[in-house]
Amino acid sequence: MKNTIITIVGIIALGGLLWWAGSFGENNPDVIATRGIHWHPELIIYVDGVKEDIPANIGLAGGHEPIHTHAEDVAQGVLHFEFGEIVRMDDTRLERFFEIWNKDIQTAFGFLERMTVNGEENAEYGAYTVQEEDKIELFYVSAKEESGE
Numbered sequence: 001m002k003n004t005i006i007t008i009v010g011i012i013a014l015g016g017l018l019w020w021a022g023s024f025g026e027n028n029p030d031v032i033a034t035r036g037i038h039w040h041p042e043l044i045i046y047v048d049g050v051k052e053d054i055p056a057n058i059g060l061a062g063g064h065e066p067i068h069t070h071a072e073d074v075a076q077g078v079l080h081f082e083f084g085e086i087v088r089m090d091d092t093r094l095e096r097f098f099e100i101w102n103k104d105i106q107t108a109f110g111f112l113e114r115m116t117v118n119g120e121e122n123a124e125y126g127a128y129t130v131q132e133e134d135k136i137e138l139f140y141v142s143a144k145e146e147s148g149e
Contacts, residue, residue, distance in 0.1 A: 032087045039081040041134040047109045059100045095126025110142035
């Protein structure tokens with residue numbers, strides 16, 4: 001009987017601990033999800049008004065970054081956000097994709113002149129927290145055009 005009571009108490013304690021751990025991020029405004037995300041926002045880059053291709057397999061060489069591109073849909077600008085467990089706002093900032101790509105969002109293709117998110121102007125640039133269905137457009141002016149050449 002004593003062993004049964006100890007087992008029941010142990011199960012209840014373990015269940016409580018798991019519940020507590022699972023709900024830990026739910027009240028934290030910095031936490032986007034506690035059980036991961038699988039999003040496909042779109043990013044289109046223009047340089048001097050011309051669409052720039054984003055390479056396939058960014059974030060997949062030598063590992064599997066949670067933000068990456070695939071060959072089959074990169075022409076449409078699809079980014080893959082595939083996170084497990086807790087996802088924080090900083091994890092989904094636009095600059096994070098550029099860091100994985102080894103580029104600076106401000107100077108990647110010249111000078112970042114403006115950005116739109118879902119057709120609306122947005123000046124957050126790299127600090128922007130990407131959302132699931134976003135359509136992001138970045139407009140760069142090349143150094144050549146900026147200097148008037």
